[in-house]
Amino acid sequence: MLLRRIHDESLSQAAYLVGCPASREAIVFDCARDVDRALKVAEQAGLRIVAAADTHVHADFVSGLRALVERHGVHGYLSREGAAPAWVGACPGRTTAVGDGDEIRIGGVRVRVLHTPGHTCESLSFELIDAEGAVRAILTGDFLFAGEVGRPDLGARSGDRVELERNARELQQALRRLADMPDEVRILPGHTAGSLCGRSICALPQSSLRIERQINGSLRAADDDGAFMDKVLRGLPDPPAYFVRVKRRNLEGASGELRLPERLDAERFMHAAAEPANVVIDCRAWSRFCEGFLPGSISAPLDRHFANAAGSYLEQGDAVLLVCEERELEKAVRILFRVGIDEFAGWTTPAEFDAIPEEAFDADGIEEIGATEAHRRWSSGAAFIDVRLCGEFEAGHLPDAIFAPFSQLPHRLAELPKDRELIAYCRSGGRSARACAYLKRRGYRVSNLRGGYWPWAGRGLPVECGAPADRAQC
Numbered sequence: 001m002l003l004r005r006i007h008d009e010s011l012s013q014a015a016y017l018v019g020c021p022a023s024r025e026a027i028v029f030d031c032a033r034d035v036d037r038a039l040k041v042a043e044q045a046g047l048r049i050v051a052a053a054d055t056h057v058h059a060d061f062v063s064g065l066r067a068l069v070e071r072h073g074v075h076g077y078l079s080r081e082g083a084a085p086a087w088v089g090a091c092p093g094r095t096t097a098v099g100d101g102d103e104i105r106i107g108g109v110r111v112r113v114l115h116t117p118g119h120t121c122e123s124l125s126f127e128l129i130d131a132e133g134a135v136r137a138i139l140t141g142d143f144l145f146a147g148e149v150g151r152p153d154l155g156a157r158s159g160d161r162v163e164l165e166r167n168a169r170e171l172q173q174a175l176r177r178l179a180d181m182p183d184e185v186r187i188l189p190g191h192t193a194g195s196l197c198g199r200s201i202c203a204l205p206q207s208s209l210r211i212e213r214q215i216n217g218s219l220r221a222a223d224d225d226g227a228f229m230d231k232v233l234r235g236l237p238d239p240p241a242y243f244v245r246v247k248r249r250n251l252e253g254a255s256g257e258l259r260l261p262e263r264l265d266a267e268r269f270m271h272a273a274a275e276p277a278n279v280v281i282d283c284r285a286w287s288r289f290c291e292g293f294l295p296g297s298i299s300a301p302l303d304r305h306f307a308n309a310a311g312s313y314l315e316q317g318d319a320v321l322l323v324c325e326e327r328e329l330e331k332a333v334r335i336l337f338r339v340g341i342d343e344f345a346g347w348t349t350p351a352e353f354d355a356i357p358e359e360a361f362d363a364d365g366i367e368e369i370g371a372t373e374a375h376r377r378w379s380s381g382a383a384f385i386d387v388r389l390c391g392e393f394e395a396g397h398l399p400d401a402i403f404a405p406f407s408q409l410p411h412r413l414a415e416l417p418k419d420r421e422l423i424a425y426c427r428s429g430g431r432s433a434r435a436c437a438y439l440k441r442r443g444y445r446v447s448n449l450r451g452g453y454w455p456w457a458g459r460g461l462p463v464e465c466g467a468p469a470d471r472a473q474c
Contacts, residue, residue, distance in 0.1 A: 001109045001128065003137075004041050005188070005205070008032060010307050010335045011061050012194035012201075016139055018128065019047040020107025027051040027077075027106045028068070029126060029139050030190050032338050034258045035064040035072070051106055053077035053098075055141025055190060056123040057085065057250050059154050059243040060197055061338045066253040069094050077104060081115055082122025087253025098124070116143040118171020119150030119197070137186035143174060145189040146211075147202030149218040153236050154197065154243065168232050175222040183210035194304060196239055235474050237389040240407035242311035242339055249340045258337050260329060261322065261344035266355035269348045270294070272321055278345045281310050283324040283332060286433040288350065290368065292361040299437035302328050302335075308407040309434040311339035313441075315410075322347035366436050367447045371456040374423050374449050382421040385446075387435045388453075390474035394467045398425065398456060403468035406431040409438055418444060425449035425456070 002019040006028075015038060019026035026047040031038045042049050052068045056079065066087050068074040078084065080097035088095050098104065100115035110129035117123050119142045126139040142150040152167035187207040191197050202215065212219050221227040264272060273280050273294045280297040282289055283306075289299045300310045302324065314320070320341060324332050326349060333344065369377070378384065384398040387406035397403075404412040406426065416422065422444055424432040429452045439446045449456065457463050467473050 002026070002045060002047065003128075004045060006031070006038055006041055007192070007205070008061075008338070010304075010331075011338060012192045013061055014188070014190055014192060014205075016188055017041055017045070017047070017049070018106070018109055018111070019045060020109045023107030024048060025050045025107045027053060027104065027109070027111065029053050030055055030058070030141060031064040031068065033062040033064040033067055033254055033256075034334050034337055035067050036258065038064070038068075039072070049074055051075045051077065051104065053104070053124075053126065054079075055125065055139065055143070056120045057082065057247060058142075059239070059247040059250075060195065062246055062254045062340050063250050066091075066255060067257075070255070071257075079115075079122035079124045081117065081124070082120070083251075085251050085253050090253075114138070114177070116140070116174040116177075118152050118155075118167050118169075118174050119143055120155035121167075121170070123150070123155075135181060135185050137188055139188045139190075141190040142197045143171075144178075144187055144212065144216075144219070145191055145195075145198045145201045146187070146193075146204035146207040147215050148198040148200055149175065149216070149232060151197060151199065151236055151239075152232055154239060164233070165229070168229055171232065172222050172225075172228050175219055178209060178219070181209055183208065183213070185209045187212060196237055196308075199236055235391050237391070238405045238408045240308045240312045241410045242308070242314075242407075245316070246311075246340050254340065256342050258334065259344075260333055261320075262346045264321075264346040264348050264352075266348065266352050269321065269346060269353070270356050270360050272345050273297075275345070277317060277319050278321050279314060279318045280321045280323060281314075281332075281336075282437075283322065283328065284350050284353075286430070289433075289437070290366055292358060293365075293437075294356070294360060295362045296441045297362075297437060298441065299434055302332055303430075305406075305431060305434065306332070307335050307339050309438075310336060311341065312407045312410060313434075313438045314341055317343075319343040319345040321345050323350060323353050325349060362440070366440055368450045369423070369447050370450050371459050371461060374425075374447075374456065375461055377421060377423060377447075382423050383417060384449075385416065385422050385424045385432075385435065385439075386426075387424055387432050388426050390468065390471070392427065392453075394465065394474040396453070396457065396463050396465050398453070399462050399464055401425075401464075403470075404435075406435040409435055413442060416444065420445075422446040423449055426452050427454070428452040
């Protein structure tokens with residue numbers, strides 16, 4: 001069989017194209033909604049995509065399954081272990097629900113379904129079977145990663161400990177099913193290092209059962225109930241706020257095609273930014289953003305945090321105005337499209353943006369302050385906002401800091417005082433810069449701690465250790 005990996009660095013997500021050399025037919029697994037990428041890979045390999053499957057209902061990116069079924073004549077395969085997405089009813093005869101032990105045949109390619117719940121109740125893995133009937137590889141989706149397993153909390157209702165522990169037990173049982181498989185079986189995971197669908201995925205793009213049996217602590221602990229539960233439930237980072245919206249979109253079924261927005265000159269961009277329904281996503285470096293930005297802008301440089309920041313800070317009904325270099329436009333639009341952002345009101349370049357009159361910029365700006373000034377303001381009543389992950393907070397944080405991970409801020413605004421100045425910080429100042437722009441947009445008085453946590457701690461200023469007040473441990 002032919003195998004191609006389609007990797008998205010912005011979301012650390014991998015789709016897979018599996019084709020039959022004889023029939024030139026192929027099936028694609030976990031394809032994101034900008035399906036042209038998968039279609040292009042298939043064309044380059046001389047294949048035609050006739051089928052597509054999702055391992056589960058994704059929370060971190062919008063699936064392209066509906067688009068492939070409706071617009072490209074592809075047959076869709078979904079898990080029958082959970083409720084069918086709403087869009088399936090509109091495509092009679094064009095989708096098939098599959099479960100444990102079922103087989104999918106694409107030309108001479110055999111794919112066997114393995115129910116592997118725990119990350120979500122409906123999660124499936126797909127075994128690739130060779131001509132002799134042996135399992136050669138497993139497409140594990142968010143069940144098993146390189147060095148890690150899928151998070152059991154993303155499929156649980158927030159705060160439901162009983163459901164969380166049940167998911168963890170199901171994940172444990174699913175891992176035990178791998179015990180009799182040979183070491184040589186390749187593991188083709190749905191995510192790589194950097195994804196928040198796993199706690200600490202390692203840098204290997206793919207793995208094998210031999211490697212996982214050596215390096216994967218959760219897999220190694222699967223036969224020890226207590227050790228396994230502690231391993232998979234401790235230290236889970238808070239998921240980005242946009243996960244809720246994306247999962248809902250996938251249950252509904254996302255439609256629409258990727259289109260680049262209209263380019264606007266400085267005057268038209270300025271007037272568009274004044275419209276209440278439009279939100280500026282400013283991809284310039286933080287230093288340039290601080291020199292002048294339009295009121296209500298969101299700072300989101302096009303780096304590894306872009307999807308989490310922009311996806312989490314935008315709200316239903318927002319239309320995006322982008323400030324980015326022309327060479328970055330398609331990349332930015334694709335990332336936003338993948339996390340469920342469909343509406344664009346236009347874009348402009350940083351050079352064109354500089355032509356906007358200064359009087360149109362936010363009058364107060366966002367101040368960057370050093371550790372000494374931050375200490376003075378804290379002593380006078382300012383509050384610290386720690387926008388890092390829980391494990392970072394637990395290891396050490398500034399005095400009385402409020403724990404509010406930067407990609408969770410929309411869900412935590414009620415915890416932030418509006419009658420005090422806020423000083424946001426992270427490890428080095430990058431995540432807190434995004435948080436500052438968002439909090440400024442929401443009406444808070446906020447400054448950014450230059451350099452983050454370490455310049456403060458390095459000066460011997462007071463720090464505290466321990467988990468946030470609302471949890472016993474991270």
